[in-house]
Amino acid sequence: MPVIEARSISKVFRDFWRRPKVRAVDGISFEVRRGEVFGLLGPNGSGKSTTMKMILGLLHPTHGQLAVLGRSPREVRAKARVGYLPEESYLYPYLTPDETLDFYGRLFDLNARERRQRTEQLLEMMGLQHARRRAVGDFSKGMARRIGLAQALINDPDLIVLDEPTSGLDPLGCRQVKDLILTLAKRGKTILLSSHLLADVEDVCDRIAILYNGHIQAMGSIQSLLEDTRQCRVTFPELPAPQMQQVLALLREALGTTPDVEHPRRDLEQFFLGVVEQARQAGGAPAGAAPTEGVAAYLKTPAAPDVALQGLVAGHAPAPAAPPPPTAAAPATDAKTLRQADEKLQQLLKPRTGS
Secondary structure (H helix, E strand, C coil): CCCEEEEEEEEEEECCCCCEEEEEEEEEEEEECCCCEEEEECCCCCCHHHHHHHHCCCCCCCEEEEEECCECCCCHHHHCCEEEECCCCCCCCCCCHHHHHHHHHHHCCCCHHHHHHHHHHHHHHHCCHHHCCCCHHHCCHHHHHHHHHHHHHCCCCCEEEEECCCCCCCHHHHHHHHHHHHHHHHCCCEEEEECCCHHHHHHHCCEEEEEECCEEEEEEEHHHHHCCCCCCCCCCCCCCHHHHHHHHHHHHHHHCCCCCCCCCCCCHHHHHHHHHHHHHHCCCCCCCCCCCCCCCHHHCCCCCHHHHHHHHHHCCCCCCCCCCCCCCCCCCCCHHHHHHHHHHHHHHHHHHHHC
């Protein structure tokens, strides 16, 4: 079952008298599969934001069918498994990062212990442990962006919707966020990404759809859309000048033309990261965001698809438990399993209440 399934969806905005005013999305169809990074591209006014708002359940399609995790995107049980990073990080400026993540954890009905654990792991993952007591309103845009990304992951979502995730980040932060996106996808998360930074999209997306005037103009994998089969490139190790002339002479004789010769070069991002890493190793504590520290532990083991579906059917999100033992476990909704878990939880809490 696709995580997102759109069938000929359209969105028409109407004026006060219900007359059609703007057809923002016009009959588009696409699917996003589990564990895939899917990019939505297009110029301003192409329908990207409207499409994302329909997927989030903030807007309802005028025509067509749209399903998220097998349900209507407007159902609370589907929204409970979605994480969202908007284009602008709307955060309460007087709250600290600890308080901000605790607030969003409460919205997802996480217990206090889970909220503390996930907050600690997310702040470490985002490199913001040293700034956890500072008000978010004092943060730079890049640091606020990291907190926004952390709140999108607090509920361990199955679908992560990211709108301009690298906006406001320095090149180092951009690379770290892109690496995080790739890691989350490898662990079974599905990511819908919208960005105007095409280099970022090319680095992380498996497939993309390019929208213009409410229509999908092109869709497919990055490799199939960008590969130029009319040319080929052959890379040699560094050759002495006489040998290079012999190779060029053979190619000229075989092809009837002289091929272009150039040295491969690193892109600017790779060069920048290398310079920064050398400076970091030379010493000095960072004043802004510190280097990221891997992936939060509760995000490392993805929930099995059937467990996620059981959580949706039961009306609650599956709890992020520790990795299961190699033996087959009972279903998450089994009464005996729930009773045993409750008894273990009570045993764990007894020493704390007695202290």
